Amino acid sequence: MSRRIPVEPDHIISVRGITKNYPGGIQAIREITMDVHRREVVCVIGPSGSGKSTFLRCLNGLEQIDAGTIIVDGIPLDGNRRHRDEIRREVGMVFQSFNLFPHMTVRRNICLAQKRVRGKSDEEAFAVTHALLRRVGIEEKTDAFPSQLSGGQQQRVAIARALAMNPKVMLFDEATSALDPEMIGEVLAVMRDLALEGMTMVVVTHEMGFAREVADRIVFMDEGVIVEEGEADEFFDAPREERTKAFLSKIL
Protein backbone atom coordinates (compact mmCIF):
# COMPACT_ATOMS: atom_id res chain seq x y z
CA MET A 1 0.00 0.00 0.00
CA SER A 2 1.28 3.40 -0.89
CA ARG A 3 1.70 6.26 1.46
CA ARG A 4 -1.52 8.20 1.39
CA ILE A 5 -1.45 11.93 1.36
CA PRO A 6 -3.89 13.67 3.66
CA VAL A 7 -6.35 15.67 1.60
CA GLU A 8 -9.91 16.64 2.25
CA PRO A 9 -11.41 13.19 2.91
CA ASP A 10 -14.28 14.07 0.64
CA HIS A 11 -11.99 14.70 -2.35
CA ILE A 12 -11.41 11.67 -4.53
CA ILE A 13 -9.41 13.67 -7.05
CA SER A 14 -7.38 16.71 -6.13
CA VAL A 15 -5.69 18.65 -8.93
CA ARG A 16 -3.31 21.52 -8.16
CA GLY A 17 -1.87 23.80 -10.81
CA ILE A 18 -1.25 21.20 -13.50
CA THR A 19 0.30 22.15 -16.83
CA LYS A 20 0.86 19.96 -19.85
CA ASN A 21 2.94 20.99 -22.84
CA TYR A 22 2.87 19.36 -26.20
CA PRO A 23 6.09 19.04 -28.17
CA GLY A 24 6.80 22.35 -29.84
CA GLY A 25 5.94 24.31 -26.72
CA ILE A 26 2.17 24.40 -27.21
CA GLN A 27 0.47 24.44 -23.85
CA ALA A 28 -2.39 21.97 -23.89
CA ILE A 29 -3.50 22.85 -20.40
CA ARG A 30 -2.28 25.56 -18.05
CA GLU A 31 -2.35 25.81 -14.28
CA ILE A 32 -5.54 23.85 -13.75
CA THR A 33 -6.74 23.47 -10.19
CA MET A 34 -9.89 21.61 -9.23
CA ASP A 35 -11.29 18.93 -6.95
CA VAL A 36 -13.73 16.14 -7.52
CA HIS A 37 -15.81 15.06 -4.55
CA ARG A 38 -16.86 11.53 -3.89
CA ARG A 39 -20.15 10.64 -5.61
CA GLU A 40 -19.94 13.81 -7.65
CA VAL A 41 -20.62 13.99 -11.39
CA VAL A 42 -18.53 16.65 -13.10
CA CYS A 43 -19.08 17.42 -16.77
CA VAL A 44 -16.23 19.12 -18.59
CA ILE A 45 -17.34 21.06 -21.65
CA GLY A 46 -15.68 23.43 -24.07
CA PRO A 47 -14.80 23.94 -27.72
CA SER A 48 -12.61 21.37 -29.44
CA GLY A 49 -8.95 21.95 -28.78
CA SER A 50 -9.70 23.48 -25.41
CA GLY A 51 -7.65 20.83 -23.61
CA LYS A 52 -10.56 19.05 -21.90
CA SER A 53 -9.63 15.59 -23.20
CA THR A 54 -5.99 16.16 -22.34
CA PHE A 55 -7.02 17.20 -18.85
CA LEU A 56 -9.08 14.03 -18.44
CA ARG A 57 -6.24 11.84 -19.73
CA CYS A 58 -3.90 13.35 -17.15
CA LEU A 59 -6.13 12.10 -14.34
CA ASN A 60 -5.13 8.44 -14.79
CA GLY A 61 -1.64 9.12 -16.06
CA LEU A 62 -2.30 8.49 -19.76
CA GLU A 63 -0.71 11.89 -20.29
CA GLN A 64 2.17 12.99 -18.12
CA ILE A 65 1.97 16.44 -16.63
CA ASP A 66 4.84 18.91 -16.78
CA ALA A 67 3.96 20.80 -13.61
CA GLY A 68 1.54 20.63 -10.71
CA THR A 69 0.19 17.74 -8.66
CA ILE A 70 -2.61 15.24 -9.00
CA ILE A 71 -3.75 13.18 -6.04
CA VAL A 72 -6.26 10.40 -6.57
CA ASP A 73 -7.80 8.80 -3.50
CA GLY A 74 -4.86 9.97 -1.44
CA ILE A 75 -2.22 8.61 -3.82
CA PRO A 76 -0.01 11.09 -5.66
CA LEU A 77 0.15 10.54 -9.42
CA ASP A 78 3.88 11.15 -9.68
CA GLY A 79 6.89 9.49 -11.27
CA ASN A 80 6.51 6.50 -8.97
CA ARG A 81 5.34 3.59 -11.04
CA ARG A 82 3.66 1.81 -8.11
CA HIS A 83 1.53 4.89 -7.49
CA ARG A 84 0.52 5.07 -11.13
CA ASP A 85 -0.33 1.36 -11.20
CA GLU A 86 -2.47 1.71 -8.12
CA ILE A 87 -4.30 4.72 -9.51
CA ARG A 88 -5.07 3.26 -12.91
CA ARG A 89 -6.56 0.19 -11.23
CA GLU A 90 -8.96 2.42 -9.32
CA VAL A 91 -9.87 4.76 -12.15
CA GLY A 92 -12.04 3.45 -14.98
CA MET A 93 -11.92 5.06 -18.39
CA VAL A 94 -14.22 5.04 -21.40
CA PHE A 95 -12.86 6.26 -24.70
CA GLN A 96 -14.40 8.02 -27.66
CA SER A 97 -13.47 5.16 -30.00
CA PHE A 98 -14.43 2.38 -27.54
CA ASN A 99 -11.05 0.62 -27.86
CA LEU A 100 -12.43 -2.82 -27.16
CA PHE A 101 -9.92 -5.60 -27.77
CA PRO A 102 -11.05 -6.79 -31.22
CA HIS A 103 -9.55 -10.27 -30.95
CA MET A 104 -11.47 -11.15 -27.80
CA THR A 105 -15.10 -11.92 -27.18
CA VAL A 106 -17.17 -9.52 -25.12
CA ARG A 107 -16.78 -11.84 -22.14
CA ARG A 108 -12.98 -11.97 -22.42
CA ASN A 109 -12.82 -8.21 -22.87
CA ILE A 110 -14.53 -7.79 -19.54
CA CYS A 111 -12.87 -10.70 -17.73
CA LEU A 112 -9.25 -10.06 -18.70
CA ALA A 113 -8.33 -7.36 -16.19
CA GLN A 114 -10.46 -8.90 -13.44
CA LYS A 115 -8.41 -12.04 -13.70
CA ARG A 116 -4.98 -10.57 -14.44
CA VAL A 117 -5.13 -7.51 -12.20
CA ARG A 118 -7.57 -8.50 -9.46
CA GLY A 119 -6.60 -12.17 -9.51
CA LYS A 120 -10.19 -13.39 -9.68
CA SER A 121 -11.07 -16.93 -10.67
CA ASP A 122 -12.93 -17.66 -13.90
CA GLU A 123 -16.19 -18.20 -12.00
CA GLU A 124 -15.94 -14.95 -10.06
CA ALA A 125 -15.03 -12.97 -13.17
CA PHE A 126 -17.84 -14.57 -15.22
CA ALA A 127 -20.38 -13.77 -12.54
CA VAL A 128 -19.35 -10.11 -12.44
CA THR A 129 -19.27 -9.97 -16.24
CA HIS A 130 -22.77 -11.34 -16.65
CA ALA A 131 -24.15 -9.04 -14.00
CA LEU A 132 -22.56 -6.05 -15.72
CA LEU A 133 -23.75 -7.07 -19.18
CA ARG A 134 -27.27 -7.39 -17.82
CA ARG A 135 -26.92 -3.95 -16.30
CA VAL A 136 -25.89 -2.37 -19.61
CA GLY A 137 -28.55 -4.39 -21.40
CA ILE A 138 -26.58 -6.67 -23.73
CA GLU A 139 -26.25 -9.99 -21.95
CA GLU A 140 -27.12 -11.84 -25.15
CA LYS A 141 -23.87 -10.63 -26.72
CA THR A 142 -21.55 -12.34 -24.23
CA ASP A 143 -19.83 -14.49 -26.83
CA ALA A 144 -19.87 -12.01 -29.71
CA PHE A 145 -16.78 -10.26 -30.99
CA PRO A 146 -16.69 -6.45 -30.94
CA SER A 147 -16.85 -6.29 -34.75
CA GLN A 148 -20.27 -7.97 -34.58
CA LEU A 149 -21.71 -5.23 -32.38
CA SER A 150 -23.10 -1.80 -33.16
CA GLY A 151 -21.22 1.25 -31.93
CA GLY A 152 -23.66 1.78 -29.09
CA GLN A 153 -23.32 -1.85 -28.00
CA GLN A 154 -19.53 -1.64 -28.19
CA GLN A 155 -19.48 1.44 -26.01
CA ARG A 156 -21.74 -0.22 -23.45
CA VAL A 157 -19.36 -3.18 -23.36
CA ALA A 158 -16.49 -0.73 -22.87
CA ILE A 159 -18.35 0.79 -19.92
CA ALA A 160 -18.91 -2.69 -18.48
CA ARG A 161 -15.22 -3.47 -18.95
CA ALA A 162 -14.24 -0.40 -16.95
CA LEU A 163 -16.84 -1.10 -14.26
CA ALA A 164 -15.60 -4.67 -13.86
CA MET A 165 -12.57 -3.30 -12.05
CA ASN A 166 -14.90 -1.79 -9.48
CA PRO A 167 -13.36 1.65 -9.94
CA LYS A 168 -13.68 4.52 -7.50
CA VAL A 169 -13.97 7.05 -10.33
CA MET A 170 -15.06 6.75 -13.94
CA LEU A 171 -13.63 9.00 -16.64
CA PHE A 172 -15.60 9.43 -19.87
CA ASP A 173 -13.72 10.92 -22.81
CA GLU A 174 -16.38 12.02 -25.30
CA ALA A 175 -18.00 8.63 -24.96
CA THR A 176 -20.79 9.39 -27.43
CA SER A 177 -18.94 11.50 -30.01
CA ALA A 178 -18.15 8.59 -32.34
CA LEU A 179 -21.68 7.19 -32.26
CA ASP A 180 -24.46 7.44 -34.81
CA PRO A 181 -27.20 9.69 -33.45
CA GLU A 182 -29.68 6.86 -32.85
CA MET A 183 -27.21 5.11 -30.54
CA ILE A 184 -26.23 8.04 -28.37
CA GLY A 185 -29.34 7.65 -26.20
CA GLU A 186 -28.63 4.08 -25.11
CA VAL A 187 -25.11 4.96 -23.97
CA LEU A 188 -26.21 8.13 -22.18
CA ALA A 189 -28.91 6.08 -20.43
CA VAL A 190 -26.27 3.74 -19.02
CA MET A 191 -24.19 6.71 -17.90
CA ARG A 192 -27.22 8.34 -16.30
CA ASP A 193 -28.02 5.17 -14.34
CA LEU A 194 -24.44 5.02 -13.19
CA ALA A 195 -24.61 8.60 -11.94
CA LEU A 196 -27.86 7.87 -10.10
CA GLU A 197 -26.24 4.92 -8.38
CA GLY A 198 -23.69 7.31 -6.94
CA MET A 199 -20.65 6.61 -9.13
CA THR A 200 -18.09 9.41 -9.12
CA MET A 201 -17.75 10.54 -12.71
CA VAL A 202 -15.73 13.04 -14.72
CA VAL A 203 -17.38 13.35 -18.11
CA VAL A 204 -15.96 15.21 -21.09
CA THR A 205 -18.93 15.67 -23.37
CA HIS A 206 -20.65 17.67 -26.07
CA GLU A 207 -24.08 16.51 -24.90
CA MET A 208 -25.35 19.62 -23.18
CA GLY A 209 -28.74 18.09 -22.37
CA PHE A 210 -27.03 15.24 -20.57
CA ALA A 211 -24.64 17.59 -18.79
CA ARG A 212 -27.43 19.77 -17.53
CA GLU A 213 -29.55 16.88 -16.38
CA VAL A 214 -26.92 14.68 -14.77
CA ALA A 215 -23.99 16.85 -13.73
CA ASP A 216 -23.62 18.19 -10.23
CA ARG A 217 -21.10 20.64 -11.57
CA ILE A 218 -20.10 21.94 -14.98
CA VAL A 219 -16.54 22.91 -15.78
CA PHE A 220 -16.08 25.04 -18.87
CA MET A 221 -12.63 24.96 -20.44
CA ASP A 222 -11.17 27.06 -23.22
CA GLU A 223 -7.60 27.40 -24.46
CA GLY A 224 -6.23 25.12 -21.78
CA VAL A 225 -7.72 26.84 -18.74
CA ILE A 226 -10.88 26.56 -16.69
CA VAL A 227 -12.85 29.62 -17.61
CA GLU A 228 -15.86 29.03 -15.42
CA GLU A 229 -17.38 26.36 -13.26
CA GLY A 230 -20.62 26.08 -11.41
CA GLU A 231 -23.71 24.13 -10.50
CA ALA A 232 -25.42 22.89 -13.69
CA ASP A 233 -28.63 24.95 -13.84
CA GLU A 234 -26.88 28.09 -12.71
CA PHE A 235 -24.14 27.57 -15.26
CA PHE A 236 -26.50 27.18 -18.19
CA ASP A 237 -29.05 29.80 -17.10
CA ALA A 238 -26.71 32.48 -15.88
CA PRO A 239 -23.18 32.13 -17.22
CA ARG A 240 -20.87 34.81 -15.89
CA GLU A 241 -17.97 34.88 -18.30
CA GLU A 242 -18.11 36.33 -21.80
CA ARG A 243 -16.37 33.29 -23.32
CA THR A 244 -18.90 30.98 -21.69
CA LYS A 245 -21.78 33.02 -23.04
CA ALA A 246 -20.27 33.02 -26.51
CA PHE A 247 -19.78 29.23 -26.40
CA LEU A 248 -23.25 28.51 -25.08
CA SER A 249 -24.89 30.81 -27.61
CA LYS A 250 -23.23 28.85 -30.40
CA ILE A 251 -24.30 25.41 -29.27
CA LEU A 252 -27.64 25.83 -27.54
Added chain:
Amino acid sequence: MIPGSHKRRFTLLDAVLIAAMIAAVILLARRIRDDLVYQWQWSVIPQYLVRRQASTGRLVAGVLVQGLLMTLRLAFWSAVGALLIGVGVGILRITKSRSARAIGRVYVELMRNTPPLVLVFIFFFFIGNQVTTALGIDSWVRNAPEGTRQTITLLFSPPARFAEFLSATMTLAVYEGAYMAEIIRAGIQSVEKGQTEAAYAVGLTRSDQYRFVILPQAVRTISPALAGQFISTIKDSAIVAVISVQELTFRGLELMSATFRTFEIWITVTVLYFILTGGLSAAARIVERRMRVRGH
Protein backbone atom coordinates in the same frame (compact mmCIF):
# COMPACT_ATOMS: atom_id res chain seq x y z
CA MET B 1 -5.68 -2.24 -64.27
CA ILE B 2 -9.28 -2.67 -63.25
CA PRO B 3 -9.58 -5.78 -61.09
CA GLY B 4 -11.26 -8.56 -63.00
CA SER B 5 -10.60 -7.00 -66.41
CA HIS B 6 -7.75 -9.44 -66.89
CA LYS B 7 -9.21 -12.42 -68.75
CA ARG B 8 -7.39 -15.71 -68.55
CA ARG B 9 -7.11 -16.35 -72.24
CA PHE B 10 -4.45 -18.32 -74.01
CA THR B 11 -3.12 -15.91 -76.63
CA LEU B 12 -0.70 -16.32 -79.48
CA LEU B 13 1.92 -14.52 -77.37
CA ASP B 14 1.61 -17.20 -74.67
CA ALA B 15 2.09 -19.94 -77.25
CA VAL B 16 5.19 -18.25 -78.66
CA LEU B 17 6.67 -17.71 -75.20
CA ILE B 18 6.12 -21.30 -74.12
CA ALA B 19 7.52 -22.66 -77.38
CA ALA B 20 10.58 -20.43 -77.01
CA MET B 21 11.16 -21.63 -73.46
CA ILE B 22 10.89 -25.31 -74.40
CA ALA B 23 13.26 -24.71 -77.30
CA ALA B 24 15.77 -22.97 -75.03
CA VAL B 25 15.72 -25.85 -72.53
CA ILE B 26 16.19 -28.45 -75.29
CA LEU B 27 18.97 -26.40 -76.84
CA LEU B 28 20.72 -26.02 -73.49
CA ALA B 29 20.45 -29.74 -72.71
CA ARG B 30 21.84 -30.65 -76.16
CA ARG B 31 24.73 -28.25 -75.84
CA ILE B 32 25.58 -29.69 -72.45
CA ARG B 33 25.51 -33.17 -73.96
CA ASP B 34 27.44 -32.32 -77.15
CA ASP B 35 29.88 -29.60 -76.08
CA LEU B 36 30.55 -30.71 -72.49
CA VAL B 37 30.23 -34.35 -73.48
CA TYR B 38 27.97 -34.78 -70.47
CA GLN B 39 26.13 -38.07 -70.16
CA TRP B 40 22.79 -37.43 -68.51
CA GLN B 41 22.11 -40.18 -66.05
CA TRP B 42 18.93 -39.49 -64.12
CA SER B 43 18.71 -43.11 -63.04
CA VAL B 44 21.25 -42.52 -60.27
CA ILE B 45 19.04 -39.99 -58.50
CA PRO B 46 16.13 -42.04 -57.02
CA GLN B 47 18.40 -44.01 -54.67
CA TYR B 48 19.42 -40.70 -53.08
CA LEU B 49 15.78 -39.89 -52.40
CA VAL B 50 14.46 -43.21 -51.15
CA ARG B 51 16.30 -46.46 -50.96
CA ARG B 52 15.60 -49.97 -49.76
CA GLN B 53 17.66 -50.97 -46.75
CA ALA B 54 19.57 -54.14 -47.65
CA SER B 55 19.33 -55.75 -44.20
CA THR B 56 15.65 -55.20 -43.46
CA GLY B 57 14.18 -54.57 -46.89
CA ARG B 58 12.41 -51.47 -45.56
CA LEU B 59 12.27 -48.19 -47.46
CA VAL B 60 14.41 -45.50 -45.82
CA ALA B 61 15.25 -41.90 -46.65
CA GLY B 62 18.10 -41.47 -49.10
CA VAL B 63 20.93 -39.03 -48.61
CA LEU B 64 19.15 -36.07 -50.21
CA VAL B 65 15.90 -36.59 -48.31
CA GLN B 66 17.92 -36.89 -45.10
CA GLY B 67 19.48 -33.56 -46.04
CA LEU B 68 16.04 -32.10 -46.64
CA LEU B 69 14.88 -33.25 -43.20
CA MET B 70 17.99 -31.73 -41.63
CA THR B 71 17.27 -28.47 -43.46
CA LEU B 72 13.76 -28.54 -42.05
CA ARG B 73 14.95 -29.15 -38.47
CA LEU B 74 17.58 -26.47 -38.81
CA ALA B 75 15.12 -23.95 -40.21
CA PHE B 76 12.53 -24.79 -37.57
CA TRP B 77 14.79 -24.28 -34.55
CA SER B 78 16.41 -21.24 -36.14
CA ALA B 79 12.99 -19.74 -36.72
CA VAL B 80 11.96 -20.42 -33.11
CA GLY B 81 15.14 -18.71 -31.92
CA ALA B 82 14.72 -15.87 -34.39
CA LEU B 83 11.14 -15.33 -33.24
CA LEU B 84 12.20 -15.07 -29.59
CA ILE B 85 15.02 -12.69 -30.47
CA GLY B 86 12.68 -10.80 -32.79
CA VAL B 87 10.03 -10.26 -30.10
CA GLY B 88 12.66 -9.11 -27.59
CA VAL B 89 14.51 -6.79 -29.94
CA GLY B 90 11.32 -5.63 -31.65
CA ILE B 91 10.05 -4.44 -28.25
CA LEU B 92 13.46 -2.92 -27.41
CA ARG B 93 13.25 -0.90 -30.61
CA ILE B 94 10.10 0.90 -29.49
CA THR B 95 10.62 1.34 -25.77
CA LYS B 96 10.97 4.76 -24.22
CA SER B 97 14.52 4.09 -23.11
CA ARG B 98 16.98 5.65 -25.49
CA SER B 99 19.77 3.19 -24.69
CA ALA B 100 17.49 0.17 -25.13
CA ARG B 101 16.45 1.52 -28.53
CA ALA B 102 20.11 2.07 -29.42
CA ILE B 103 21.01 -1.52 -28.51
CA GLY B 104 18.19 -2.85 -30.66
CA ARG B 105 19.17 -0.58 -33.50
CA VAL B 106 22.84 -1.58 -33.40
CA TYR B 107 21.94 -5.25 -33.43
CA VAL B 108 19.54 -4.93 -36.34
CA GLU B 109 21.93 -2.80 -38.40
CA LEU B 110 24.88 -5.06 -37.63
CA MET B 111 23.02 -8.16 -38.77
CA ARG B 112 21.47 -6.61 -41.81
CA ASN B 113 24.77 -5.20 -43.02
CA THR B 114 26.94 -8.27 -42.49
CA PRO B 115 27.27 -11.19 -44.89
CA PRO B 116 25.64 -14.21 -43.25
CA LEU B 117 28.61 -16.31 -44.32
CA VAL B 118 30.89 -14.25 -42.09
CA LEU B 119 28.47 -14.68 -39.21
CA VAL B 120 28.52 -18.42 -39.76
CA PHE B 121 32.29 -18.47 -39.32
CA ILE B 122 32.19 -16.23 -36.26
CA PHE B 123 29.60 -18.40 -34.60
CA PHE B 124 31.20 -21.64 -35.63
CA PHE B 125 34.70 -20.84 -34.43
CA PHE B 126 33.73 -18.87 -31.33
CA ILE B 127 30.61 -20.58 -30.16
CA GLY B 128 30.58 -23.93 -31.89
CA ASN B 129 34.13 -24.82 -31.00
CA GLN B 130 34.76 -22.93 -27.80
CA VAL B 131 31.54 -22.35 -25.95
CA THR B 132 29.83 -25.70 -26.44
CA THR B 133 33.00 -27.48 -25.39
CA ALA B 134 33.54 -25.15 -22.46
CA LEU B 135 29.99 -25.62 -21.26
CA GLY B 136 30.28 -29.33 -21.66
CA ILE B 137 27.26 -29.50 -23.96
CA ASP B 138 29.27 -31.50 -26.42
CA SER B 139 30.31 -34.24 -24.05
CA TRP B 140 26.92 -34.25 -22.34
CA VAL B 141 25.22 -34.98 -25.65
CA ARG B 142 27.81 -37.62 -26.56
CA ASN B 143 27.48 -39.38 -23.23
CA ALA B 144 23.71 -39.11 -22.90
CA PRO B 145 21.73 -42.34 -22.51
CA GLU B 146 20.67 -44.04 -25.73
CA GLY B 147 17.03 -42.93 -25.50
CA THR B 148 18.02 -39.28 -25.10
CA ARG B 149 20.48 -39.59 -27.96
CA GLN B 150 17.74 -40.91 -30.21
CA THR B 151 15.44 -38.05 -29.27
CA ILE B 152 18.23 -35.57 -29.94
CA THR B 153 18.86 -37.19 -33.32
CA LEU B 154 15.18 -36.99 -34.18
CA LEU B 155 14.65 -33.39 -33.07
CA PHE B 156 18.04 -31.85 -33.72
CA SER B 157 20.98 -33.71 -35.21
CA PRO B 158 23.11 -36.78 -34.61
CA PRO B 159 24.96 -36.27 -31.29
CA ALA B 160 28.36 -36.45 -32.94
CA ARG B 161 27.54 -33.33 -34.93
CA PHE B 162 25.63 -31.48 -32.27
CA ALA B 163 28.17 -28.64 -31.93
CA GLU B 164 27.89 -27.79 -35.61
CA PHE B 165 24.14 -27.97 -35.46
CA LEU B 166 24.04 -25.65 -32.46
CA SER B 167 26.35 -23.08 -34.08
CA ALA B 168 24.38 -23.24 -37.30
CA THR B 169 21.08 -22.80 -35.51
CA MET B 170 22.37 -19.91 -33.45
CA THR B 171 23.88 -18.19 -36.47
CA LEU B 172 20.68 -18.42 -38.41
CA ALA B 173 18.58 -17.43 -35.40
CA VAL B 174 20.68 -14.36 -34.72
CA TYR B 175 20.77 -13.41 -38.38
CA GLU B 176 17.08 -13.92 -39.12
CA GLY B 177 16.23 -12.45 -35.71
CA ALA B 178 17.17 -9.01 -36.98
CA TYR B 179 14.62 -9.27 -39.79
CA MET B 180 12.06 -10.77 -37.43
CA ALA B 181 12.62 -7.84 -35.07
CA GLU B 182 11.81 -5.37 -37.84
CA ILE B 183 8.67 -7.29 -38.79
CA ILE B 184 7.54 -7.48 -35.18
CA ARG B 185 8.30 -3.81 -34.57
CA ALA B 186 6.17 -2.91 -37.58
CA GLY B 187 3.44 -5.23 -36.31
CA ILE B 188 3.40 -3.71 -32.85
CA GLN B 189 3.33 -0.22 -34.29
CA SER B 190 0.40 -1.20 -36.49
CA VAL B 191 -1.75 -1.85 -33.41
CA GLU B 192 -3.85 1.21 -32.68
CA LYS B 193 -2.70 3.43 -29.84
CA GLY B 194 -6.15 3.19 -28.29
CA GLN B 195 -5.57 -0.50 -27.61
CA THR B 196 -2.54 0.19 -25.44
CA GLU B 197 -4.42 3.03 -23.74
CA ALA B 198 -7.40 0.82 -22.96
CA ALA B 199 -5.11 -1.93 -21.64
CA TYR B 200 -3.31 0.67 -19.52
CA ALA B 201 -6.57 2.11 -18.22
CA VAL B 202 -7.92 -1.24 -16.99
CA GLY B 203 -4.72 -1.69 -15.02
CA LEU B 204 -2.86 -4.40 -16.93
CA THR B 205 0.88 -4.53 -16.31
CA ARG B 206 3.17 -3.60 -19.15
CA SER B 207 3.97 -7.23 -19.93
CA ASP B 208 0.29 -8.21 -19.82
CA GLN B 209 -0.51 -5.34 -22.19
CA TYR B 210 1.89 -6.92 -24.65
CA ARG B 211 0.95 -10.50 -23.98
CA PHE B 212 -2.82 -10.22 -24.16
CA VAL B 213 -3.55 -7.10 -26.17
CA ILE B 214 -0.72 -5.93 -28.41
CA LEU B 215 1.15 -9.03 -29.56
CA PRO B 216 -1.92 -11.13 -30.46
CA GLN B 217 -3.14 -8.33 -32.69
CA ALA B 218 0.31 -7.68 -34.14
CA VAL B 219 0.69 -11.36 -35.01
CA ARG B 220 -2.50 -11.27 -37.05
CA THR B 221 -1.16 -8.41 -39.11
CA ILE B 222 2.30 -9.78 -39.65
CA SER B 223 1.68 -13.51 -40.02
CA PRO B 224 2.18 -13.36 -43.83
CA ALA B 225 5.50 -11.60 -43.31
CA LEU B 226 6.48 -14.09 -40.62
CA ALA B 227 5.72 -17.00 -42.95
CA GLY B 228 7.83 -15.32 -45.61
CA GLN B 229 10.67 -14.94 -43.16
CA PHE B 230 10.46 -18.60 -42.26
CA ILE B 231 10.75 -19.48 -45.93
CA SER B 232 13.77 -17.19 -46.17
CA THR B 233 15.28 -19.02 -43.22
CA ILE B 234 14.97 -22.28 -45.13
CA LYS B 235 16.74 -20.76 -48.12
CA ASP B 236 19.41 -19.03 -46.04
CA SER B 237 20.11 -22.26 -44.16
CA ALA B 238 22.02 -23.48 -47.22
CA ILE B 239 25.05 -21.40 -46.21
CA VAL B 240 25.75 -23.51 -43.13
CA ALA B 241 26.88 -26.25 -45.51
CA VAL B 242 30.29 -24.58 -45.10
CA ILE B 243 30.53 -25.81 -41.52
CA SER B 244 29.55 -29.35 -42.45
CA VAL B 245 26.02 -29.36 -41.12
CA GLN B 246 24.54 -32.19 -43.13
CA GLU B 247 21.64 -30.29 -44.60
CA LEU B 248 20.43 -30.47 -48.16
CA THR B 249 23.09 -28.32 -49.82
CA PHE B 250 25.89 -30.07 -47.96
CA ARG B 251 24.51 -33.44 -49.03
CA GLY B 252 24.40 -32.17 -52.60
CA LEU B 253 28.04 -31.09 -52.42
CA GLU B 254 29.05 -34.46 -50.98
CA LEU B 255 27.17 -36.42 -53.62
CA MET B 256 28.55 -34.28 -56.40
CA SER B 257 32.14 -34.94 -55.43
CA ALA B 258 31.41 -38.64 -55.09
CA THR B 259 29.41 -39.17 -58.27
CA PHE B 260 30.14 -36.19 -60.56
CA ARG B 261 26.43 -36.13 -61.54
CA THR B 262 26.56 -32.32 -61.17
CA PHE B 263 23.49 -31.31 -63.17
CA GLU B 264 21.18 -34.08 -62.00
CA ILE B 265 22.07 -33.53 -58.38
CA TRP B 266 21.71 -29.75 -58.36
CA ILE B 267 18.51 -29.86 -60.33
CA THR B 268 17.15 -32.37 -57.81
CA VAL B 269 18.33 -30.25 -54.88
CA THR B 270 16.66 -27.21 -56.42
CA VAL B 271 13.42 -29.10 -56.89
CA LEU B 272 13.51 -30.36 -53.30
CA TYR B 273 14.02 -26.83 -51.95
CA PHE B 274 11.25 -25.60 -54.17
CA ILE B 275 8.82 -28.27 -53.03
CA LEU B 276 9.52 -27.34 -49.42
CA THR B 277 9.35 -23.56 -49.76
CA GLY B 278 6.66 -23.53 -52.42
CA GLY B 279 4.54 -25.88 -50.35
CA LEU B 280 4.94 -23.69 -47.29
CA SER B 281 4.08 -20.53 -49.24
CA ALA B 282 0.92 -22.17 -50.54
CA ALA B 283 0.01 -23.35 -47.04
CA ALA B 284 0.64 -19.87 -45.66
CA ARG B 285 -1.60 -18.33 -48.31
CA ILE B 286 -4.42 -20.74 -47.47
CA VAL B 287 -4.11 -20.03 -43.74
CA GLU B 288 -4.04 -16.31 -44.40
CA ARG B 289 -7.18 -16.51 -46.52
CA ARG B 290 -8.94 -18.54 -43.83
CA MET B 291 -8.00 -15.96 -41.22
CA ARG B 292 -9.30 -13.15 -43.38
CA VAL B 293 -12.60 -14.94 -43.94
CA ARG B 294 -13.09 -15.42 -40.21
CA GLY B 295 -12.56 -11.72 -39.97
CA HIS B 296 -11.70 -10.91 -36.39
